[in-house]
Amino acid sequence: LGQKLVYKEEVSSTQEEAHKLAGKNEPDGTVVAADKQFQGKGRLDRPWVSASGTGLWFSIILRPDIRPQYAPQLTLLAAVAVTEGITNASGLHPRIKWPNDILLNGKKTAGILTEMQSDPDRVQAVIIGIGLNINHKIDDFPPELQSKATSLALENKGTAFHRADITASVLRSLEYWYEMYLTDGFGAVRRRWEELADTVGGHVRAVSRLKTVEGYAEGITDDGVLLIKQEDGTIEKIYSADID
Ligand code: BTN
Structure with a gap:
């Protein structure tokens, strides 16, 4: 490089x-x-x-x-x-x-x-x-x-x-x-x-223009997407957001 x-x-x-x-x-x-x-x-x-x-x-x-x-x-x-x-x-x-x-x-x-x-x-x-x-x-x-x-x-x-x-x-x-x-x-x-990364393995709030998703940050996928497990157990994929 x-x-x-x-x-x-x-x-x-x-x-x-x-x-x-x-x-x-x-x-x-x-x-x-x-x-x-x-x-x-x-x-x-x-x-x-x-x-x-x-x-x-x-x-x-x-x-x-x-x-x-x-x-x-x-x-x-x-x-x-x-x-x-x-x-x-x-x-x-x-x-x-x-x-x-x-x-x-x-x-x-x-x-x-x-x-x-x-x-x-x-x-x-x-x-x-x-x-x-x-x-x-x-x-x-x-x-x-x-x-x-x-x-x-x-x-x-x-x-x-x-x-x-x-x-x-x-x-x-x-x-x-x-x-x-x-x-x-x-x-x-x-x-x-x-x-x-501090983001994974804890409670997070992901805020984007469209919505806010809150829950436990489980990890990232092979394409770099953040997985958040919400209280009702559903997993949300976050492509772009700010994390609180
Ligand atoms: C961020 O929002 O955190 C990303 C910032 C990236 C800044 C760098 S400085 C060099 C390169 N040229 C730019 O105009 N932006 C990136």
């Missing part, structure tokens, strides 16, 4: 840049990184705060030969890789919140956005966008995010990290898990995700 690295000081969104490059046949593992994004994109059409100097914003083009329905597996894979990459480089121990928020002490320190380009039955490219809050001070977050967001430095008594070290560690761990996935399939990734 990252054999081909495109670094830009400022872009609208590395995700958009990666989409353009993926359309031009750039190879599996191409990474687009930036110091600052004008229009960082989060999940569910939310903005992603991406100022200069504080974090690292990058998108990776992967080309696994899989059916489109399995693309969410790569999101869960990325969550495992980001979590382990952060631990290896910093000694901090983040936890995952379904599907792919990376939390330290219950506050979000990294987010992952997965998009794809695909034919009806084959994936052409999966584009994994990773936003890492590394050296933010609390005032670097807008007031409405200050109780929900954090950075590695804030959880490390304010001591800053080298952004390149954290990024290299995350890419190494992505490469490790991606190779394992290509050779052995999703099983090991899913087991590791379940170990690192």
